[in-house]
Amino acid sequence: MTRPTSRDVAHAAGVSQATVSLVLGDKWRGRVSERTAGLVREAAAGLGYRPNLAARSLRLGSTRTALLVVPALTNEYFARVHTGAARVAAEHGFGVVLYLSPDGTGPAKDPFASASAALDGVIASSMAADALEAIGGSELPLVMLDSDPAAGGAAAFVNLDLAGGVREAVAHLRGLGHRRIRHLAADVPSWTFRIRADTLAAELGGPAPDTVRSALNVPAATAAMERALATDLAAPAAGRPTAVLCDDDILAVGACKAARRLGLRVPEDLSVTGFDDVALATAVEPELTTVSLPAERVGEQGMRALLTVLEGGTWRAPDLPVALTVRGSTAPPPTGP
The missing domain is CATH 3.40.50.2300 (Response regulator)
Structure with a gap:
C-alpha cells in the first residue's frame, strides 16, 4: 500500500501543500483559518498520513x-x-x-x-x-x-501551585480540630519539597517542631515514622501530634503502616495526608486524603x-x-x- 503524501492530504482537503505544511507543522495561526486547519487535520487523519520526520529533519536542521x-x-x-x-x-x-x-x-x-x-x-x-x-x-x-x-x-x-496545596491540607486538618501536625518530609534536596516545607512553616508560624525525614520509599517511611510514633506514645497524650502531613503518597502509606504496627488506628488515633494522588492513594485502606496534582x-x-x-x-x-x-x-x- 502506497504511503499517503502531503500532496494527497492537500488534494483531499482542497488546499495547497504549503497550507498542509503550515497546519501540520503547527505554524498556521494567523495565516490559516480555524476551519481550514480543521479540514487539513481531518484529511490527514482520514488518510493515515504521517510526516516524514527524517526528511524534515534534514531540511530544517x-x-x-x-x-x-x-x-x-x-x-x-x-x-x-x-x-x-x-x-x-x-x-x-x-x-x-x-x-x-x-x-x-x-x-x-x-x-x-x-x-x-x-x-x-x-x-x-x-x-x-x-x-x-x-x-x-x-x-x-x-x-x-x-x-x-x-x-x-x-x-x-x-x-504547580504546591504552596496552595499545602495550605489546603493544613486548613483541612485544622478544620477537623488538629493543632499539632507532624511533617513527614522527603529527604530529597529539591525545590519541589523545599517549597512544601517552607509553606508548612509559614502556616504553622515557624518550622514544624515534629518534622521527620525519610527516603522516598515505603520501608524507609515506615521505619522513620515508627521510631517517631514510639517516642510519641511514651509522652503525655496532650503533647502528641494528632496528624501527619506527608510530602508524598508513598510516605503517607509508610506512616499508615507505622501507625498500625504500634496499635494506632488511622484516622481515629492519627490522621494522615498525602501528596500527588497516585493510584496508591486509593489502593490502601483507609484511602488517603491527599493533594491531587495534575x-x-x-x-x-x-x-x-x-x-x-x-x-x-x-x-x-x-x-x-x-x-x-x-x-x-x-x-x-x-x-x-
Whole structure:
C-alpha cells in the first residue's frame, strides 16, 4: 500500500501543500483559518498520513526530538508526566526520549555522543536536575518542571501551585480540630519539597517542631515514622501530634503502616495526608486524603513550553492548580486518652 503524501492530504482537503505544511507543522495561526486547519487535520487523519520526520529533519536542521529528564518511572507521577508530554509531542510531529535516574534521584550515564546533535530541547524535573550535568547539551533550550523560577537557568518554567496545596491540607486538618501536625518530609534536596516545607512553616508560624525525614520509599517511611510514633506514645497524650502531613503518597502509606504496627488506628488515633494522588492513594485502606496534582498536564505544559521556545516565543502561564481530595485517612483528633 502506497504511503499517503502531503500532496494527497492537500488534494483531499482542497488546499495547497504549503497550507498542509503550515497546519501540520503547527505554524498556521494567523495565516490559516480555524476551519481550514480543521479540514487539513481531518484529511490527514482520514488518510493515515504521517510526516516524514527524517526528511524534515534534514531540511530544517531539526531532529524533532525532545529529552525528558525525570526520576525512574517506577514513580507513577513521572510516568503520567511522560504521558502528557508524549501526547503533545506526537500532535506536533515530535518524539520524546526519556533520560532516567537509576536510583530515582541521581544522574545516569550520558546516552548521547552529542546531545545538541540528537535533540532539539530538554524538559527536566527539579528532582532530576543533577542529571543535567551529565548531558553535554547545555546550549539546548531547557524547560524546568517543579523548579524555582527565581533561580533562572532555563528558557521556561512549568510549576504547580504546591504552596496552595499545602495550605489546603493544613486548613483541612485544622478544620477537623488538629493543632499539632507532624511533617513527614522527603529527604530529597529539591525545590519541589523545599517549597512544601517552607509553606508548612509559614502556616504553622515557624518550622514544624515534629518534622521527620525519610527516603522516598515505603520501608524507609515506615521505619522513620515508627521510631517517631514510639517516642510519641511514651509522652503525655496532650503533647502528641494528632496528624501527619506527608510530602508524598508513598510516605503517607509508610506512616499508615507505622501507625498500625504500634496499635494506632488511622484516622481515629492519627490522621494522615498525602501528596500527588497516585493510584496508591486509593489502593490502601483507609484511602488517603491527599493533594491531587495534575501530572499529565505538567507534561503537556512542559512540551508546549518547549515548542513555544523553539518557535522563538516566550512562555508565560500561571502555576497549574491543585486540589485537596478528602478521603478516609483524616478525621477529628481523638478526645480520650
